[in-house]
Amino acid sequence: MVVEAGEAAEFATMTPHAFVAEGGPAEVIMIFDREGHTVHRHDGEN
Numbered sequence: 001m002v003v004e005a006g007e008a009a010e011f012a013t014m015t016p017h018a019f020v021a022e023g024g025p026a027e028v029i030m031i032f033d034r035e036g037h038t039v040h041r042h043d044g045e046n
Contacts, residue, residue: 002022003009011017019028 001009001011013032
């Protein structure tokens with residue numbers, strides 16, 4: 001799924017997923033409900 005500037009995506013947090021910035025840095029705002037309250041980071045800063 002590619003999300004452009006100004007767009008949004010919604011999915012179940014139990015669905016396997018990853019976030020990648022294509023072509024350069026990106027800002028991401030994430031909003032979680034009670035079921036998706038845990039964030040797993042894989043950038044070496046866990």
